[in-house]
Amino acid sequence: MKKKPNPVVNITDLKLYYGDNLALNGINLDISEKMITAFIGPSGCGKSTLIRCLNRMNDLIEGVRIEGSIKIAGKDIYDPSVNVTELRKRVGMVFQKPNPFPKTIYENVVYGPRVLGIKKKNTLDDICEKTLIKAALWNEVKDRLHLSALELSGGQQQRVCIARAIAMEPEIVLLDEPCSALDPIATAKIEDMLVELKKDYTVVIVTHNMQQAARVSDYTGFFMMGELVEYDDTTELFTKPKKQRTEDYITGRFG
Numbered sequence: 001m002k003k004k005p006n007p008v009v010n011i012t013d014l015k016l017y018y019g020d021n022l023a024l025n026g027i028n029l030d031i032s033e034k035m036i037t038a039f040i041g042p043s044g045c046g047k048s049t050l051i052r053c054l055n056r057m058n059d060l061i062e063g064v065r066i067e068g069s070i071k072i073a074g075k076d077i078y079d080p081s082v083n084v085t086e087l088r089k090r091v092g093m094v095f096q097k098p099n100p101f102p103k104t105i106y107e108n109v110v111y112g113p114r115v116l117g118i119k120k121k122n123t124l125d126d127i128c129e130k131t132l133i134k135a136a137l138w139n140e141v142k143d144r145l146h147l148s149a150l151e152l153s154g155g156q157q158q159r160v161c162i163a164r165a166i167a168m169e170p171e172i173v174l175l176d177e178p179c180s181a182l183d184p185i186a187t188a189k190i191e192d193m194l195v196e197l198k199k200d201y202t203v204v205i206v207t208h209n210m211q212q213a214a215r216v217s218d219y220t221g222f223f224m225m226g227e228l229v230e231y232d233d234t235t236e237l238f239t240k241p242k243k244q245r246t247e248d249y250i251t252g253r254f255g
């Protein structure tokens with residue numbers, strides 16, 4: 001597999017079992033810093049399982065066993081010395097269904113910084129504004145920051161969740177099908193925002209929407225049945241796939 005520039009994540013021979021079921025079978029993949037990397041593939045191929053490995057969310061699932069290694073900035077994140085809370089601060093995550101806390105927009109955004117001990121109102125106000133600007137939500141909510149986040153539209157709620165993740169100043173932002181519950185306009189806003197976000201963050205996105213991967217990502221990995229079939233520059237993968245299975249999938253012959 002061709003080397004990717006500035007890899008910040010190195011995944012080597014990664015296998016993951018749910019009990020006896022092998023869900024990831026020997027994944028080797030590097031993720032480039034400040035780029036958008038997309039994982040695509042048919043349902044059940046292991047995309048979500050892989051993205052959840054990157055901040056050890058799978059630790060919370062009983063019966064999971066992992067072999068191989070994942071290094072972030074050169075350090076194995078499965079090493080017993082790793083502080084998982086600290087890791088999840090560095091590697092933020094946004095889920096499929098928008099899940100803001102039942103609190104105000106402001107409180108959602110400053111939740112993490114407050115937990116980290118930031119108390120000064122001016123500092124929190126500043127974080128809130130800067131973060132909502134990055135999440136492309138500021139203009140829509142600046143006059144109603146103290147409204148419940150649950151009163152926003154689905155797309156706005158998802159941007160609150162993205163703001164909540166980036167308020168922690170992570171290095172990597174993981175998004176697991178972030179637009180699957182959204183309409184095309186809300187989806188387009190999030191896609192534009194992701195392209196802006198990569199100026200500051202490394203972004204990894206799982207999507208079942210191939211057009212979305214083609215529109216926003218720099219690199220795309222195509223998975224099938226727990227294996228990484230092909231991983232390449234996004235344009236290359238969609239226009240000149242090297243593997244027959246990739247071509248069949250992107251041309252809609254199966255999946």
Ligand SMILES: Nc1ncnc2c1ncn2[C@@H]1O[C@H](COP(=O)(O)OP(=O)(O)OP(=O)(O)O)[C@@H](O)[C@H]1O
Binds near residue numbers: 018043045047050
């Ligand atoms: N918590 C779990 N316990 C047991 N098996 C699981 C669990 N989560 C996923 N699996 C299994 O692991 C395999 C990969 O699932 P995963 O959710 O990672 O795939 P996916 O590519 O993200 O699929 P989808 O697009 O449908 O979300 C599947 O066979 C699935 O049934």
